[in-house]
Each structure stands twice: as C-alpha cells, then as structure tokens.
Amino acid sequence: MKVVTGFVLGWVVLAVAALLLVFSGLYNVAASKQDNPIIAWLLSTTMRRSVAHHADAAAAPGPSTEDQVRQGFKLYNETCVYCHGGPGKDPVDIGQGLNPEPPYLADTVGRWTAPELFWIVKNGIRMTGMPSFGRTHADAELIAAVAFIQRLPQMTPAQYAEFEKQPEAESSTPQ
Incomplete structure (x- = not known):
C-alpha cells in the first residue's frame, strides 16, 4: 500500500510542479532562445x-x-x-x-x-x-x-x- 501511495503522490507532485512551471511564466518561449538539449x-x-x-x-x-x-x-x-x-x-x-x-x-x-x-x-x-x-x-x-x-x-x-x-x-x- 505504501508503494502505491508513494507512486500516486509522486505523480501528484510532478503534476503540481508542471502546473507551477506553466502558470508561473518562468519558461522562456522566445523564438530567439534555444531550447535546452533535453527539451x-x-x-x-x-x-x-x-x-x-x-x-x-x-x-x-x-x-x-x-x-x-x-x-x-x-x-x-x-x-x-x-x-x-x-x-x-x-x-x-x-x-x-x-x-x-x-x-x-x-x-x-x-x-x-x-x-x-x-x-x-x-x-x-x-x-x-x-x-x-x-x-x-x-x-x-x-x-x-x-x-x-x-x-x-x-x-x-x-x-x-x-x-x-x-x-x-x-x-x-x-x-
């Protein structure tokens, strides 16, 4: 049960972090800036x-x-x-x-x-x-x-x- 709870909690934290990044405006979408290599x-x-x-x-x-x-x-x-x-x-x-x-x-x-x-x-x-x-x-x-x-x-x-x-x-x- 702890494994499932940890797995679900991990996904929730990841989703919240992603939403914070999206709504914060911190990610630079300028065409003049190259994406980082991973993206x-x-x-x-x-x-x-x-x-x-x-x-x-x-x-x-x-x-x-x-x-x-x-x-x-x-x-x-x-x-x-x-x-x-x-x-x-x-x-x-x-x-x-x-x-x-x-x-x-x-x-x-x-x-x-x-x-x-x-x-x-x-x-x-x-x-x-x-x-x-x-x-x-x-x-x-x-x-x-x-x-x-x-x-x-x-x-x-x-x-x-x-x-x-x-x-x-x-x-x-x-x-």
Whole structure:
C-alpha cells in the first residue's frame, strides 16, 4: 500500500510542479532562445516518431518524373525556399528567425522516406513554422514538391538557377 501511495503522490507532485512551471511564466518561449538539449531532444524525437507513425506508405508518391520535378520546383520556389533555402540560396529573414531553425533540405531529406516527406508537406509540423499545404494545394502538387525536394541533394546552385529561368508555362502546377 505504501508503494502505491508513494507512486500516486509522486505523480501528484510532478503534476503540481508542471502546473507551477506553466502558470508561473518562468519558461522562456522566445523564438530567439534555444531550447535546452533535453527539451530539444524530446520535441525532435516526438516529431520524428509521429511522422513515421502517421505517414501512410500506401499514399506514397511513386517514382517521380522530370515534369513532376519541374512542377515541384515552382511550389518550392514560391513557398519553401524562404525558410529552407536551396542550392546557392540562403533562407530569408523569416526562415532565419524561426526556432527550431528550418533544416536545409538538401542535407536532411535523405533521413525521410517519400511517404514521410509527403505527410510533412501535406500536414505541416506544429510549433515549428512548417505550415500545412494540404488545405491549399492538391495532392498532385504536393507529390511534385516531394519529387523536387528529393532531387535537392544532387542539385548544384547552377542547376537550381536553371530551374528559375524556366518559362512559366513549363513549370505550371499539375491539375
């Protein structure tokens, strides 16, 4: 009985401490302040496990075509490059001011499967600045964006610049 009482009391003390922390305002939520390493690990691990759990392998984009990559560039260049940058392109002020810092996708895209990337682009990630594009873009557009994102690790700044020079008609979004 003492063990159960001690266990319950321990949880009550922990809950009260957590509520005191929340309501005291002592925890600094400023985007300019980095999280302590334990909190950063907890949030990052939770995010990665959640994405892996919710990403539907059945909804995975198939092999990408060159046309999808070109179409995906248009969406990436209009929405993503500001925070994530690109080959030869640094993130703008908005992206540099986010916490956690948006990853440079050319370096990190290999850590994610196609279904996970699609899920992230479609649903976003809470409290990171990563918006959900699923409400504003068709799945075909998001699949094209994933095709382009997966091409980033092999892309040079010159190749990215070539995509930027494409006529609007060539880079129109899929219907």
